[in-house]
Amino acid sequence: MKIIEVKNLNKIYHEGEINVHAVRGIDLVIEQGEFTAIVGPSGSGKTTLLNMIGGLDNPTEGEIVIDEINIGNLKSSQLTDFRMKNIGFVFQAYNLIPVLTAKENVEFIMHLQGKSKKERADRAIQLLEEVGLGERVNSRPSKLSGGQQQRVAVARALASKPKFILADEPTANLDSESTANLLDIMEKLNREENITFIFSTHDARVVNKARRVITIDDGKIMSDITK
Amino acid sequence: MLLSIAWKNVWRNKLRSLIVIIAISLGLVGGIFSAAVMKGAAKDGVRGMIDNYISEIQIHQPLFKLNNETKYHIKNSNEFEKNIKNIEGVKSVSSRLKVTGMASSANSAVGVSINGINPEQEKLVTTIYKNILDSSGTYFETKSRNPAIISKRLAEKLKLRLRSKIILTFPTSDGSQIETAFKIIGVFKTTNSTYDKLNIYVNKSDLARLTGYSEDVSQEIAIRINKEASIDSIKSKISKNDSTLLVETWKDLVPTLAMSSGIMDQMILVFLIIILMALGFGIVNTMLMVVLERIKEIGMLMAVGMSKIRIFFMIMFETIFLSLVGGVIGMSISAVLIGYYNINGITFSGLDEAFEKFGYPTTIYPELEPTVYFTLSFLIILTGIIASIYPARKALKLNPVEALRSDA
Numbered sequence: 001m002k003i004i005e006v007k008n009l010n011k012i013y014h015e016g017e018i019n020v021h022a023v024r025g026i027d028l029v030i031e032q033g034e035f036t037a038i039v040g041p042s043g044s045g046k047t048t049l050l051n052m053i054g055g056l057d058n059p060t061e062g063e064i065v066i067d068e069i070n071i072g073n074l075k076s077s078q079l080t081d082f083r084m085k086n087i088g089f090v091f092q093a094y095n096l097i098p099v100l101t102a103k104e105n106v107e108f109i110m111h112l113q114g115k116s117k118k119e120r121a122d123r124a125i126q127l128l129e130e131v132g133l134g135e136r137v138n139s140r141p142s143k144l145s146g147g148q149q150q151r152v153a154v155a156r157a158l159a160s161k162p163k164f165i166l167a168d169e170p171t172a173n174l175d176s177e178s179t180a181n182l183l184d185i186m187e188k189l190n191r192e193e194n195i196t197f198i199f200s201t202h203d204a205r206v207v208n209k210a211r212r213v214i215t216i217d218d219g220k221i222m223s224d225i226t227k
Numbered sequence: 228m229l230l231s232i233a234w235k236n237v238w239r240n241k242l243r244s245l246i247v248i249i250a251i252s253l254g255l256v257g258g259i260f261s262a263a264v265m266k267g268a269a270k271d272g273v274r275g276m277i278d279n280y281i282s283e284i285q286i287h288q289p290l291f292k293l294n295n296e297t298k299y300h301i302k303n304s305n306e307f308e309k310n311i312k313n314i315e316g317v318k319s320v321s322s323r324l325k326v327t328g329m330a331s332s333a334n335s336a337v338g339v340s341i342n343g344i345n346p347e348q349e350k351l352v353t354t355i356y357k358n359i360l361d362s363s364g365t366y367f368e369t370k371s372r373n374p375a376i377i378s379k380r381l382a383e384k385l386k387l388r389l390r391s392k393i394i395l396t397f398p399t400s401d402g403s404q405i406e407t408a409f410k411i412i413g414v415f416k417t418t419n420s421t422y423d424k425l426n427i428y429v430n431k432s433d434l435a436r437l438t439g440y441s442e443d444v445s446q447e448i449a450i451r452i453n454k455e456a457s458i459d460s461i462k463s464k465i466s467k468n469d470s471t472l473l474v475e476t477w478k479d480l481v482p483t484l485a486m487s488s489g490i491m492d493q494m495i496l497v498f499l500i501i502i503l504m505a506l507g508f509g510i511v512n513t514m515l516m517v518v519l520e521r522i523k524e525i526g527m528l529m530a531v532g533m534s535k536i537r538i539f540f541m542i543m544f545e546t547i548f549l550s551l552v553g554g555v556i557g558m559s560i561s562a563v564l565i566g567y568y569n570i571n572g573i574t575f576s577g578l579d580e581a582f583e584k585f586g587y588p589t590t591i592y593p594e595l596e597p598t599v600y601f602t603l604s605f606l607i608i609l610t611g612i613i614a615s616i617y618p619a620r621k622a623l624k625l626n627p628v629e630a631l632r633s634d635a
Binding site: 054081085108109111156160 | 228232235236238239523524528529530531532533534535537627628631
């Protein structure tokens with residue numbers, strides 16, 4: 001089942017008098033349950049593409065249809081609500097809320113969704129256990145390692161039961177062991193719970209795990225290989 | 228959860244928050260305590276004026292007030308006094324035979340108001356008897372011919388001492404002038420130097436004998452009322468007793484004092500608002516720093532679906548908490564200070580003359596109504612809300628993609 005359809009996507013940035021064509025006419029379809037890596041050199045447009053798919057950035061031209069909704073037609077507040085309900089984000093720098101514990105960080109999005117206290121607490125603990133942090137639910141981010149923080153970020157991304165998860169270079173700040181651990185968790189979630197993951201990455205270990213690899217350069221798709 | 232995050236955010240940078248909280252607390256302590264001193268001074272000033280001189284209500288012939296001539300007097304004042312005493316809420320009454328004259332010594336002469344009083348009745352109305360200075364005589368307890376009590380300030384001006392003779396010149400009932408020696412048997416001092424210099428107290432019987440008036444005549448009747456009694460209702464009841472007389476409350480008698488006392492609450496409010504405004508700018512500055520330090524985090528919150536209104540409220544609650552913590556500490560310290568000095572008083576030594584010229588005591592007992600604290604709490608929250616608007620708007624203008632790319 002297709003959950004994302006990108007049609008003729010273009011993004012042009014205006015930097016002074018220079019126009020930077022970051023994404024050039026990309027067409028793409030992502031199916032439910034994919035484990036896809038978007039790879040390419042720095043400045044190739046992969047993060048821009050991911051931001052537009054995530055509704056964080058507007059395309060200059062083209063359409064992004066998620067679950068039959070053209071997100072370009074949504075108002076800013078509707079788009080915010082859409083992101084909260086449909087998209088999970090994992091950032092390179094984890095971006096957890098430092099004053100909240102791991103459990104509270106995971107609960108946060110469910111709180112925005114208006115879930116009950118019990119439902120929030122139960123799901124947060126369950127997700128943290130799934131990412132192997134059942135013992136650290138009450139730890140603040142500053143007490144967790146980079147790998148552990150990124151696992152909390154994955155649990156947070158899953159909390160809202162999104163249609164897919166966008167992970168922008170999730171392993172860039174992690175050591176080999178943490179990377180392997182994180183990838184195992186994400187692959188397991190993908191395999192067992194059919195959760196769709198889309199990564200932008202430079203990391204060969206991520207690319208090796210991915211079942212579909214889309215290579216971008218100069219804003220264009222150079223190759224799209226399904227293993 | 229929004230409130231919980233906002234509260235936890237306040238303590239994220241403890242040192243910075245503490246500096247702001249201390250600044251708010253100190254600013255408020257300064258403001259509230261000064262306000263309490265002003266309020267205490269105003270109240271003590273009014274109380275001193277009422278207790279020492281004017282009482283709550285005075286009655287005169289209208290023309291006496293206008294011309295200050297003794298011939299405009301209240302006849303049958305003893306009977307009238309009795310009637311007034313029967314009015315509910317009236318505590319005590321004293322009638323005075325009052326003439327304007329000249330007080331002189333070998334060195335100097337000065338215009339004065341000579342108050343012929345019944346000492347025992349007057350004790351129930353004014354507190355002059357309590358203000359006789361140590362080793363400066365008694366309150367009409369010393370047996371003497373034509374005894375008089377004068378203020379320390381007048382004594383100094385005329386270079387007179389206790390047991391000296393003071394020459395009083397005043398008009399009699401037939402319009403002639405009489406010059407008589409009185410013996411100073413007591414020297415008093417109140418907190419109002421202007422009134423002190425103007426008033427001399429003698430026995431009403433002596434003054435009646437010398438002026439030729441009956442003791443049943445008076446130029447002034449002073450009335451004290453019970454605390455809970457309504458001054459306006461008593462005033463109107465007295466007026467009904469004799470509509471030809473001029474009945475005035477202390478507010479009519481000293482309108483400037485009444486006005487200053489009346490506007491004190493508004494002055495205090497304006498004073499505190501100005502302090503809060505100044506503190507507000509400090510809070511705006513701090514919250515701007517907070518927002519600039521958390522650009523990336525705010526970008527993340529926007530990305531994961533936190534609405535702009537929630538981000539706005541998160542920053543607003545954080546600002547309100549910061550202001551409230553400082554406010555509560557500031558108000559608590561102020562309440563303790565005011566409580567302590569309300570019992571022990573603050574003496575402004577060296578400023579006696581300046582204070583007493585305006586009728587204020589040199590020892591002030593600060594006080595503040597509890598309602599001021601409620602108003603202030605509301606104003607502190609309002610300051611927090613207003614101070615949060617600019618930083619919060621700054622946060623809302625962030626673009627999530629750019630914010631996520633930021634180093635902050």
